[in-house]
Amino acid sequence: MSTRARTYDAQVLQRARVSDHLVRLVLGGPGLADFASTGVPDEWVGLVVPGQFQSRYYTVRDWSGGELTLDVVVHDVGLVTEWAARDITGESVTVTEPKGSFAMPPGAGWLILVGDLTAMPAMARITTSVDVPVHVWAEVPDELGDYLAAYSSVHWMAPPADGVSRLAEAVEQIEWPGGDGYFWMAGESAQMRAIRKHLMREKRLPSTA
Known part of the structure; x- marks a missing residue:
């Protein structure tokens, strides 16, 4: 029910x-x-x-x-x-009523956030709620240099002229930190599916991750 x-x-x-x-x-x-x-x-x-x-x-x-x-x-x-x-x-x-899904494990030593403009409010709030190194890949059309916490390492990406997001390509090029961490993403559904497929294949993440 x-x-x-x-x-x-x-x-x-x-x-x-x-x-x-x-x-x-x-x-x-x-x-x-x-x-x-x-x-x-x-x-x-x-x-x-x-x-x-x-x-x-x-x-x-x-x-x-x-x-x-x-x-x-x-x-x-x-x-x-x-x-x-x-x-x-x-x-x-x-x-x-609100609902949320962010669930970084207590032992995580780093955090990677990937998203487009729709993800910025969540990424901004997340960066102020954790005390581990944060690496952000943000694909946005606007100048938002002061929007995220100052201590975050941010890779700004301008949306391509053809309108097709390159977030999945960016994730494929990430040099992952050592040890255990947490990965969070939000954005256009096709890009999220491509990223999830890459993480399952290359990083051996479970399909429910």
């Missing part, structure tokens, strides 16, 4: 442009009084905006003081893009 995710009503308290393709929304209001973070740094929520009935999922950039911060990627077209492109302060939205 499936369990319907709990939902919360919220209002847009603030809207700010982080970069050309990233908009920050700060949500609050009494409807979030019972909202509780999972504590998992890549946790995400479903967001339903006015006039829509389907959730779009976004990483929680921050949850503190009863306010929920989401950094939303805006594209050339899209339902949430059109909504977030204007002044939406004061409008009502619905968010679902």
Whole structure:
């Protein structure tokens, strides 16, 4: 039997442009009084905006003081893009209860993060939650040099002109640190499948990793 995710009503308290393709929304209001973070740094929520009935999922950039911060990627077209492109302060939205998947083992000695612009909020939060060396491969169209923790080793990649991500190719060239560590990725589904296939074949990771 499936369990319907709990939902919360919220209002847009603030809207700010982080970069050309990233908009920050700060949500609050009494409807979030019972909202509780999972504590998992890549946790995400479903967001339903006015006039829509389907959730779009976004990483929680921050949850503190009863306010929920989401950094939303805006594209050339899209339902949430059109909504977030204007002044939406004061409008009502619905968010679902958060879920997360990041589970770095206690004995890990390093962390590798790989992702595109949609992964940046999660990678930013992850980098501030661990105390091991962090190596990041980020394929983003914007200048986000101050977005990640300063102590992270970041390899910035500009998206190719043909629009086809090169993240899988980048992972194939990684010189992996010694010892045990943890690998996390997020991005376009075809690239994630290619990366997973490479890791299973070359690094002997299990199919459930």
